Amino acid sequence: MSQRRKFIKQSLMGSALFLPGVAASCAQVSPKENTSGEKPLILSTWNHGIPANADAWAKLQETGSILDAVEAGVRNTELDMENLSVGLQGLPDREGITTLDASIMTGDGSCGTVAFVRQVKHPISLARAVMEKTPHVMLVGEGARQFAIAEGFPMEEEKLSPKAQEAYDKWKVTSQYKPIINIENHDTIGMIGIDANGKLAGSCTTSGLAYKMHGRVGDSPIIGAGLFVDDEVGAATATGLGESIIRICGSFLIVELMRQGRTPQEACEEAVKRLVAKNKGINDIQAGFLAINKYGEVGAYAVHPGFNYAQATSQGNVLIDSKSHFTP
Ligand code: ASP
Numbered sequence: 228m229s230q231r232r233k234f235i236k237q238s239l240m241g242s243a244l245f246l247p248g249v250a251a252s253c254a255q256v257s258p259k260e261n262t263s264g265e266k267p268l269i270l271s272t273w274n275h276g277i278p279a280n281a282d283a284w285a286k287l288q289e290t291g292s293i294l295d296a297v298e299a300g301v302r303n304t305e306l307d308m309e310n311l312s313v314g315l316q317g318l319p320d321r322e323g324i325t326t327l328d329a330s331i332m333t334g335d336g337s338c339g340t341v342a343f344v345r346q347v348k349h350p351i352s353l354a355r356a357v358m359e360k361t362p363h364v365m366l367v368g369e370g371a372r373q374f375a376i377a378e379g380f381p382m383e384e385e386k387l388s389p390k391a392q393e394a395y396d397k398w399k400v401t402s403q404y405k406p407i408i409n410i411e412n413h414d415t416i417g418m419i420g421i422d423a424n425g426k427l428a429g430s431c432t433t434s435g436l437a438y439k440m441h442g443r444v445g446d447s448p449i450i451g452a453g454l455f456v457d458d459e460v461g462a463a464t465a466t467g468l469g470e471s472i473i474r475i476c477g478s479f480l481i482v483e484l485m486r487q488g489r490t491p492q493e494a495c496e497e498a499v500k501r502l503v504a505k506n507k508g509i510n511d512i513q514a515g516f517l518a519i520n521k522y523g524e525v526g527a528y529a530v531h532p533g534f535n536y537a538q539a540t541s542q543g544n545v546l547i548d549s550k551s552h553f554t555p
Contacts, residue, residue, distance in 0.1 A: 264523035266425065267293070269539040271300060271418035272466045272517055275310055276537030279303045279416055280544045293422040294333050294355075297430040301329075301351050304416040305432055308388060312414050315348060316388035317434020319395055321402070322441045325387065325434050328448040329354045334427035334458025338364055340448040344371040348381045351432045354448070356380075364450065398438055415447050417454060417464030419519050427521070429456045431464050445469025451479035460486045461521050463494070467514030467530070471506040481518050481526075491518035491526025499528045499552045515549055528552070 269283045270276070283300025287293060305314035312318065319325045329350035330340035339358025341350050342365065353375050357366050366374055375382065387395060415433035431454040433447040446452035446469035453469070455478035456462040463481035465472045472478075477498050484494035495516040502514055515529035517536050527536050527549040534549040 265540045265542070266523045267420065267422045267540070268519065268523050268525070269296065269300065269418065269420040270517050270519060270525060271537050272416055272464065272515065273414055273535060274537075274546060275304045275307060275313070275416055276418070277544055277546060278307075279418060280537045280539035283418060283420060284539050284544070287420070287422065291422070293420050293426050293428040294331070296422075297418045297420050297428045298331060298351055298355055300418050300420075301416050301430045301432045302349055305349055305351060308390070311391060311394065311434075311437070313416050313433055315346070315383050315434075316391060318391050318437035319387055319434075320439045320441045320443065323387065323395055324385070324441065325391065326441075327432070327434055328444055328453075329430070329432035330448045330450060330454045331355050331358060331430045332428065332450060332454055332456040332462075334456050334462070336457070338450050338454075338456075340365045340450060341371040342367045342444040342448040343442060344368065344375070346372060346382045346385055347375045348383055351430050353378075353380060354430075354432075365448065367444070394437075402438075415445075415453070415466045417447070417466055417517060419454075419456065419462040419464050419517060421462075421519055421521070421523055425458065425521055427456050427458050427462045427519070429454045429462045429464055436469065446472035446477065449473055451476045453478060455479045455482045457482050457486075458521065461491060461519050463491075463498075463516060463518040465514065465516050466534070468512040471502050471512060471514050474505050475501045477502065477514075477516060481516055485518065485520050491520050491524050492528070493526070494518055495526040495528035496552075499530055503530060503552055517549075 279300040282303045283296040286299035287296040326343045327350040328342045331354045332338035339354045341353045417431040419429040431447045435445045452473045463478040465477045481494040515534035518526040529549045529551045532551045
């Protein structure tokens with residue numbers, strides 16, 4: 228890590244609001260969403276967004292590229308051994324195999340995604356390689372894995388992390404197929420950011436729904452569902468039950484609503500309303516959206532309480548509780 232990057236990271240981490248515990252406990256009263264339109268601005272889903280934002284912020288200072296920033300940020304989460312929903316340490320599918328989905332996009336329409344990929348330590352970087360080095364947008368499964376090997380990506384042997392193995396062994400006792408979302412407040416990481424000049428980029432990476440059917444792909448690697456970015460308007464990302472988000476093209480919907488004049492908050496609320504209307508039995512599941520417009524205004528909304536996001540500006544890196552459609 229360069230000295231400069233180390234300094235920025237340390238100074239961000241030194242602020243009281245930066246501490247996840249502190250920020251979380253006063254999130255209702257203290258941290259405020261960015262209404263002043265301050266840029267640069269980086270947002271990401273859930274508690275793990277705090278360290279991810281710190282890395283993204285440091286990368287932005289280092290290279291000046293918002294694309295580099297959103298890639299670097301979520302790479303942090305992809306390596307977080309405590310995290311059971313992102314990266315190779317994530318919970319496996321029903322067969323006991325962890326498969327990963329990721330997407331990356333910039334505001335000029337460039338995008339790359341990978342889905343149902345195994346053994347790749349940094350699916351977000353693989354998605355970026357798809358975007359930059361192939362004529363395609365999406366690679367899946369064995370093809371994506373082979374591309375990773377050919378590109379010299381770090382790979383890992385197929386083996387569950389001790390935490391994931393323990394959870395999987397417990398799950399096998401009943402083997403009930405029940406989506407587990409919004410447990411322990413950490414899920415997919417979706418990150419969207421805008422630089423000082425108004426350039427936007429976003430990233431999204433996940434091990435997907437725990438105990439999914441082998442081959443299942445969620446919203447995260449689907450451009451327009453888990454992520455959508457357009458410099459003319461803004462960006463949006465999603466977390467939660469992927470099927471419900473794909474059904475309404477959630478992130479694309481939010482960007483299009485903003486294009487028609489809605490604020491990011493209004494657009495997120497409308498998307499959740501639509502999601503609830505189009506998904507029967509939604510009471511049991513969680514989905515949340517995060518949005519930013521080209522003016523640096525922020526929106527967030529979820530089906531149920533419990534969704535939060537991390538917001539980094541020059542003022543610090545804070546956790547903010549999202550409002551929700553249903554109340555406790
Ligand atoms: N959206 C992810 C999926 O459905 C799950 C999550 O947010 O954890 O794969």
